[in-house]
Amino acid sequence: xxxxxxALLVALAIIVVGVAxxxxxxxxxxxxELVFMPAVSDMRVVGAIMARSANAxxxxxxxxxxxxxxxxxxxxxxxxxxxxxxxxxxxxxxxxEEPRPEYVISYAYVPDFQLQMTMDNLASLAPGVxxxxxxxxxxxxxxxxxxxxxxxRDKVSWITTDDEIDDMMAAHDDLxxxxxxxxxxxxxxxxxxxxxxALKKMQSSGKTNGTNGSASTPGDSGDPMDPxxxxxxxxxIGEGTGTSGSGEATGGxxxxxxxGSAQISGEIRLQGVLRYILPxxxxxxxxxxxxxxxxxxxxxxxxPKFEFSRGYARVQVESAQQFDFKLTGTLNLSAEVKxxxxxxxxxxxxxxxxxxxxxxxxxxxDGSITLGFEVSEYSRSEAHAGCxxxxxxxxxxxxxxxxxYFHTAFRPFLAASAELTxxxxxxxxxxxxxxxxxxxxxxxxxxxxxxxxxxxxxVMGYDSKIGGYxxxxxxxxxxxxxxxAFFKVTLGLLIWSHDLFSMRWPFWTWANQWEx
Amino acid sequence: MRxxxxxxxxxxxxxxxxxxGKSDEGPVYMVVDKGTNTAISTYYTDGSERITRTExxxxxxFVSRVRDFEYDDSGYxxxxxxxxxxxxxxxxxxxxxxxxxxxxRIEKIVQRSDDGEELETFFGYDEVGTLRGSVVRSVGTDxxxxxxYDE
Numbered sequence: 001x002x003x004x005x006x007a008l009l010v011a012l013a014i015i016v017v018g019v020a021x022x023x024x025x026x027x028x029x030x031x032x033e034l035v036f037m038p039a040v041s042d043m044r045v046v047g048a049i050m051a052r053s054a055n056a057x058x059x060x061x062x063x064x065x066x067x068x069x070x071x072x073x074x075x076x077x078x079x080x081x082x083x084x085x086x087x088x089x090x091x092x093x094x095x096x097e098e099p100r101p102e103y104v105i106s107y108a109y110v111p112d113f114q115l116q117m118t119m120d121n122l123a124s125l126a127p128g129v130x131x132x133x134x135x136x137x138x139x140x141x142x143x144x145x146x147x148x149x150x151x152x153r154d155k156v157s158w159i160t161t162d163d164e165i166d167d168m169m170a171a172h173d174d175l176x177x178x179x180x181x182x183x184x185x186x187x188x189x190x191x192x193x194x195x196x197x198a199l200k201k202m203q204s205s206g207k208t209n210g211t212n213g214s215a216s217t218p219g220d221s222g223d224p225m226d227p228x229x230x231x232x233x234x235x236x237i238g239e240g241t242g243t244s245g246s247g248e249a250t251g252g253x254x255x256x257x258x259x260g261s262a263q264i265s266g267e268i269r270l271q272g273v274l275r276y277i278l279p280x281x282x283x284x285x286x287x288x289x290x291x292x293x294x295x296x297x298x299x300x301x302x303x304p305k306f307e308f309s310r311g312y313a314r315v316q317v318e319s320a321q322q323f324d325f326k327l328t329g330t331l332n333l334s335a336e337v338k339x340x341x342x343x344x345x346x347x348x349x350x351x352x353x354x355x356x357x358x359x360x361x362x363x364x365x366d367g368s369i370t371l372g373f374e375v376s377e378y379s380r381s382e383a384h385a386g387c388x389x390x391x392x393x394x395x396x397x398x399x400x401x402x403x404x405y406f407h408t409a410f411r412p413f414l415a416a417s418a419e420l421t422x423x424x425x426x427x428x429x430x431x432x433x434x435x436x437x438x439x440x441x442x443x444x445x446x447x448x449x450x451x452x453x454x455x456x457x458x459v460m461g462y463d464s465k466i467g468g469y470x471x472x473x474x475x476x477x478x479x480x481x482x483x484x485a486f487f488k489v490t491l492g493l494l495i496w497s498h499d500l501f502s503m504r505w506p507f508w509t510w511a512n513q514w515e516x
Numbered sequence: 517m518r519x520x521x522x523x524x525x526x527x528x529x530x531x532x533x534x535x536x537g538k539s540d541e542g543p544v545y546m547v548v549d550k551g552t553n554t555a556i557s558t559y560y561t562d563g564s565e566r567i568t569r570t571e572x573x574x575x576x577x578f579v580s581r582v583r584d585f586e587y588d589d590s591g592y593x594x595x596x597x598x599x600x601x602x603x604x605x606x607x608x609x610x611x612x613x614x615x616x617x618x619x620x621r622i623e624k625i626v627q628r629s630d631d632g633e634e635l636e637t638f639f640g641y642d643e644v645g646t647l648r649g650s651v652v653r654s655v656g657t658d659x660x661x662x663x664x665y666d667e
Binding site for chain 2: 032049056057075092095096
């Protein structure tokens with residue numbers, strides 16, 4: 001047995017002994033027996049050992065009798081030994097530390113027990129983690145009771161769909177297998193071209209007009225807190241919101257200046273499924289004891305006779321879990337150029353409401369690139385430890401063992417997609433102060449899209465029984481392209497957008513793959 | 517003469533404090549852990565040194581649980597109201613039955629709570645009538661906690 005194993009076993013033994021000493025309420029363990037040392041005071045209010053007063057039991061108890069060296073059970077059922085008592089700001093401070101077990105109990109016996117953790121023991125879930133709808137499952141008998149076979153090792157058992165999870169959950173009903181789903185955006189950020197322009201405009205305007213924007217409107221009243229003058233907080237960075245009260249309220253034109261916009265966003269996301277068997281703990285405990293009696297004969301003074309009996313502590317923990325997860329980093333790019341052909345605009349100057357409709361051409365480019373890792377990790381462990389306890393609490397014959405199995409496999413992948421569309425649209429948009437409130441557009445044109453990925457033909461992994469395995473010697477590149485015509489009707493409300501109707505008619509497709 | 521006057525005033529003040537200043541609140545005991553120098557729990561007592569409230573703290577010295585106790589005329593706990601840091605509150609009512617033997621000694625005390633728990637405490641006396649030990653038995657689980665009293 002290695003020194004690390006010994007340390008583990010001693011730690012387990014100490015845990016068992018520690019539980020017995022600090023938990024004075026054995027009610028959760030049926031049939032448990034606990035004998036306090038005579039000097040121990042039980043300061044619990046409910047269910048406590050009563051004190052003795054005038055040769056009779058009394059419910060009254062007082063902390064004023066505690067002195068340095070006193071051992072007591074506090075309201076939380078923890079044993080403490082007093083090291084000092086003093087007054088501080090009107091309170092009596094009782095300084096304590098954890099006592100040695102033999103100061104607290106003279107005998108303890110916990111019959112063999114078995115504790116099955118339940119979902120009631122689940123203290124909290126991290127944000128982005130949810131419990132699967134079905135709570136019992138298993139394909140899992142072989143999964144959680146044996147090592148993985150070669151076929152299973154050679155793939156990353158990433159579970160992608162809810163159906164697959166449900167199938168697995170429904171496959172068996174004899175193991176208490178639980179599932180947690182994890183879908184968490186670890187980082188995300190994005191910027192639009194309009195934001196950049198607004199920042200540039202703010203900078204230049206701020207340099208020109210100072211910081212209160214009072215010179216930006218003809219109707220300036222000179223009061224920076226007068227909203228009608230474009231002052232106040234709305235123009236604090238130099239871009240006044242006041243209006244001149246004059247100008248075109250309505251108008252129409254043929255052609256116009258093309259408008260372009262672009263947006264880049266990115267995120268790092270963790271998605272996965274954690275499957276685990278609720279841990280099972282079993283064990284037993286008996287404290288060592290020492291009994292003193294006196295041998296009395298007339299020919300010599302009384303001689304003490306000591307009878308020692310050994311105790312024991314044993315504990316076993318079984319658990320298994322599998323965590324399949326996918327970590328992806330995605331960069332999205334979208335760009336749009338809108339070329340007005342015939343536009344009609346209505347502006348209400350006081351409310352800044354604007355309605356714009358007309359015929360326009362629109363060219364869009366959407367693309368994304370994703371770098372990801374798929375990882376599957378599985379472990380099963382059974383650890384047991386036991387020892388004899390010699391009075392007072394000395395562990396001897398410490399023994400035990402563990403049977404652990406660990407396996408992990410992973411593979412990277414790189415995926416990219418891009419689509420270019422161009423078409424003619426008829427649409428209208430209602431906006432307020434540059435903020436789109438509602439829009440509707442219908443149009444069609446041509447599109448061409450391409451997507452592809454590159455990934456290894458296999459996995460690399462580590463198995464505790466066979467060591468490292470696998471390689472990334474062979475890769476595959478897959479590319480798919482499509483071109484065609486499209487027509488769609490899109491409704492937009494604030495930041496929400498939805499295609500009411502969308503149809504595509506591809507007239508050219510192409511796909512190929514290369515292995516190398 | 518001036519010193520005598522001051523002495524009398526101070527003595528009168530101290531005397532009135534001791535005669536009339538006694539309230540129903542007793543000492544407050546704070547149990548701290550020596551190693552970490554953090555509070556573990558605080559006990560509030562009444563004028564009879566009975567524990568009326570306990571506060572338990574977590575590792576960061578935030579109150580994790582508060583228990584308030586009421587007692588009956590015989591000094592046995594009658595009600596316990598518990599509030600946890602999460603906001604949950606429960607009140608448990610207790611009834612205590614004292615069983616005496618022919619000699620008038622207390623031989624058994626039964627404590628029942630309205631949440632279904634029942635504790636029996638048995639008392640043992642030696643041949644000269646000295647109380648030597650007690651055993652608390654949880655009726656539901658048949659677990660026992662025992663103690664021998666010092667001679």
